[in-house]
Amino acid sequence: MKLKAIVLAMTTALAALALTGCGDDGDTGATGTAGQNGADGQNGADGRDYTAVNQWYTAGQATVANASETSVSDPKGRAKNIILFVGDGMGVSTLTAARIYQGQQRGESGEENRLSFETFPYSGLVKTYSSNQQTPDSAPTMSAIMSGVKTKDGIVSVSDDAVRGTCTSGQGHEVMTALELAEIAGMSTGVVSTARLTHATPAATYSHSVERNWEADSNMPQAALDAGCHDIASQLIDFPYGNGIEVALGGGRSYFMPSSETDPEYGRAGRRNDGRDLTAEWTSKYTDGAYVWNREQFLAVDTSSTHHLLGLFENSHMQYEADRADDGAGEPSLAEMTSRALDVLKQNDKGYFLMVEAGRIDHAHHAGNASRALQDTVALSEAVRVAMEKADSDTLILVTADHSHVFTIAGYPVRGNPILGLVRGVDGSGEAAATYTTDSNGMPYTTLGYANGPGFGFGNDPMNTDSYRPDLNLYDVTDVDYRQEATVPMGSETHAGEDVAVYARGPGAQLVTGSVEQNMLFHVMNYAADLAARAEANQN
Amino acid sequence: MTLSPAHTWRNLATLFKAGALFGLFSANAFAAVAAKADSPICPAATLNGSQHFGVQYQLSGAQHGTLQLLRRQAQTAYFNPGNGVGEWWNFSVAEHPSFIRVFAKQQRRIDYYMGDLRTLNIHVSQPEIESFAAAHLRSQLRHKGAGSCADSQVYEGDYQQVHYRLLWSDSLQLPLQLTTEHKGQIKQWQASKIMPAREVDMLLSRWQQFADTDYADIGDNETDPFLAQMINQGFIEHSEHAVYNSNGQPMSGQHIH
Numbered sequence: 001m002k003l004k005a006i007v008l009a010m011t012t013a014l015a016a017l018a019l020t021g022c023g024d025d026g027d028t029g030a031t032g033t034a035g036q037n038g039a040d041g042q043n044g045a046d047g048r049d050y051t052a053v054n055q056w057y058t059a060g061q062a063t064v065a066n067a068s069e070t071s072v073s074d075p076k077g078r079a080k081n082i083i084l085f086v087g088d089g090m091g092v093s094t095l096t097a098a099r100i101y102q103g104q105q106r107g108e109s110g111e112e113n114r115l116s117f118e119t120f121p122y123s124g125l126v127k128t129y130s131s132n133q134q135t136p137d138s139a140p141t142m143s144a145i146m147s148g149v150k151t152k153d154g155i156v157s158v159s160d161d162a163v164r165g166t167c168t169s170g171q172g173h174e175v176m177t178a179l180e181l182a183e184i185a186g187m188s189t190g191v192v193s194t195a196r197l198t199h200a201t202p203a204a205t206y207s208h209s210v211e212r213n214w215e216a217d218s219n220m221p222q223a224a225l226d227a228g229c230h231d232i233a234s235q236l237i238d239f240p241y242g243n244g245i246e247v248a249l250g251g252g253r254s255y256f257m258p259s260s261e262t263d264p265e266y267g268r269a270g271r272r273n274d275g276r277d278l279t280a281e282w283t284s285k286y287t288d289g290a291y292v293w294n295r296e297q298f299l300a301v302d303t304s305s306t307h308h309l310l311g312l313f314e315n316s317h318m319q320y321e322a323d324r325a326d327d328g329a330g331e332p333s334l335a336e337m338t339s340r341a342l343d344v345l346k347q348n349d350k351g352y353f354l355m356v357e358a359g360r361i362d363h364a365h366h367a368g369n370a371s372r373a374l375q376d377t378v379a380l381s382e383a384v385r386v387a388m389e390k391a392d393s394d395t396l397i398l399v400t401a402d403h404s405h406v407f408t409i410a411g412y413p414v415r416g417n418p419i420l421g422l423v424r425g426v427d428g429s430g431e432a433a434a435t436y437t438t439d440s441n442g443m444p445y446t447t448l449g450y451a452n453g454p455g456f457g458f459g460n461d462p463m464n465t466d467s468y469r470p471d472l473n474l475y476d477v478t479d480v481d482y483r484q485e486a487t488v489p490m491g492s493e494t495h496a497g498e499d500v501a502v503y504a505r506g507p508g509a510q511l512v513t514g515s516v517e518q519n520m521l522f523h524v525m526n527y528a529a530d531l532a533a534r535a536e537a538n539q540n
Numbered sequence: 541m542t543l544s545p546a547h548t549w550r551n552l553a554t555l556f557k558a559g560a561l562f563g564l565f566s567a568n569a570f571a572a573v574a575a576k577a578d579s580p581i582c583p584a585a586t587l588n589g590s591q592h593f594g595v596q597y598q599l600s601g602a603q604h605g606t607l608q609l610l611r612r613q614a615q616t617a618y619f620n621p622g623n624g625v626g627e628w629w630n631f632s633v634a635e636h637p638s639f640i641r642v643f644a645k646q647q648r649r650i651d652y653y654m655g656d657l658r659t660l661n662i663h664v665s666q667p668e669i670e671s672f673a674a675a676h677l678r679s680q681l682r683h684k685g686a687g688s689c690a691d692s693q694v695y696e697g698d699y700q701q702v703h704y705r706l707l708w709s710d711s712l713q714l715p716l717q718l719t720t721e722h723k724g725q726i727k728q729w730q731a732s733k734i735m736p737a738r739e740v741d742m743l744l745s746r747w748q749q750f751a752d753t754d755y756a757d758i759g760d761n762e763t764d765p766f767l768a769q770m771i772n773q774g775f776i777e778h779s780e781h782a783v784y785n786s787n788g789q790p791m792s793g794q795h796i797h
Contacts, residue, residue, distance in 0.1 A: 483659070492758045
């Protein structure tokens, strides 16, 4: 307790300087001798021996104590299973705001809350740049995570030898993904996303494409088709490794349907010009398989007898979590999809690999709509919590993001200020101020905002002609549909280039620390589960 | 563009003046079409109650232009042949309409799903969309008697400082002629052509074939020259702050959009 003694001595000395004439420090016994502990640690009435009673101090102390007793050096291959969670566009500011939002939804102040994965013992920072862009999109970032190889923007699990959009340039340069290795190793695999299953992030787990937008054959130029490139949706069904992907749940139904068929929920035509009905192919290919497209069907699936489950719950992306209850056909939550995916995957004694993406955080940010981004982040936290409860201890769980967004938490709001609200600072006594904090023109502003995006400009609304900002007193800025202000006018808010976080628990988690390149995460998974060696062994 | 049941026609004059009805009337969108003062075309009796037809409107007076309204059951589209921009609503699931913005010259589409419309604060009224935004207005005007076409009625009156004269088709449930006068400025929308079902089908089928991009995916495709151009022209976004709450109710009556 040397530190405690030093702190106590410092406190006592400072107090003596500042508060001459104050009495005893309130210890139950005599004041401790400088340089030594107080008597029994119960002398906190006057706050001097805060090392014993101050919640911030003691909580931090306990965390370090726990960590100091942990010395992990898991050997290669200790992890039987891997679950990778990706929050698309879930930068650090999104995590901070989401944790406050979740806490405040529970009636708490919010700042002290922790998202489920923020309790993980290991974390680090991840450098997200792609091989050709300082600020990347989801295609190269997820490719890096899944394959260990950074590539160019727009390219999915093909090395940067390829040229985006040029089919032949990528042929022979496909890079093996962790999911593919897991299948070759005899493990079960799953892909879950609230975006289209053919969208860049989930696509990078199972497909290889020099253009992320080649989601159906109708999206591809004839030259690419003639050169032998395949659309992303077909690659999910034609997956060549192991016994095929066991679980695929998400959106993007129309990319699996022929143009001659209409969507059961919307009546729109399918996007496939090749006439293939990929959902029918799934059930004919896998005799133990099932295809579902709404929540009722999904919950009715017998996971003990269904070993290949395809769920396509929307024509395009699934609904935002904020809108999910309003979906006409009904959609499962990310947590429900994660739970049932694990029910299917856990039946394999050789283990499993599961990737779960909260794909719409990114879309809400692009729209400049913080509320939906935060609600989808909380939904991801709930999905991780389910995995924490269901996964066995021999499971490595990683939670990360592919990239960030230009999303900011600004001003000096008082503790507990509504995270979606206007900034209300503190007064001279440190208490909540009576009025909102204002800008240099006397106009209030929100805590959350964007550096660019569609939240610039105010239609025909009256606005302050000095600041060219609207009077936000007139708006319900906490409304789910409210669009936060943006500094630079852009049709769509952009990604950001700063590092994202990664959290880890389970065998091999100790490798996640410091500031790392994004492609290193593949190597963490490969080391933890010894994927390459297991794949090689299973082939012999 | 935000439209609510309460607001849609309240700002008719503003919408037309600003060239902003559903985003179709960009400043340079109006071809120099000569104003026609003749009578509107009357729909054939066979169209009575039909939900599969089109009406071409001619705008004359202070502004000129052409606008086509296309109807196919629960689908209603507005198309400006001058700039090739269309806006296509589908109310098959009435509570959750879907919306497609069409760019015929580029043969491209942008598709908006329920969540996209909500993030953009677009809350629409199916009756207003299907009635050329005249359903609420009609209820605010005085009935003046039968009109010049069969199954038509004349309404007239002042609403929100604008004087309106409306020739309403009972069979189409649409205006055949709508004249507005505001501060001495007169504009007139007049039905100039009834479009047969096959012409509507041809247009909608053609649009269906256009390359489509989900609105949600625009952020990941800003290197697409078309999307970049559309964003710069302001077609992609256009949204005020939360003028309406999540129930589609106006948050403040003083904001006019």
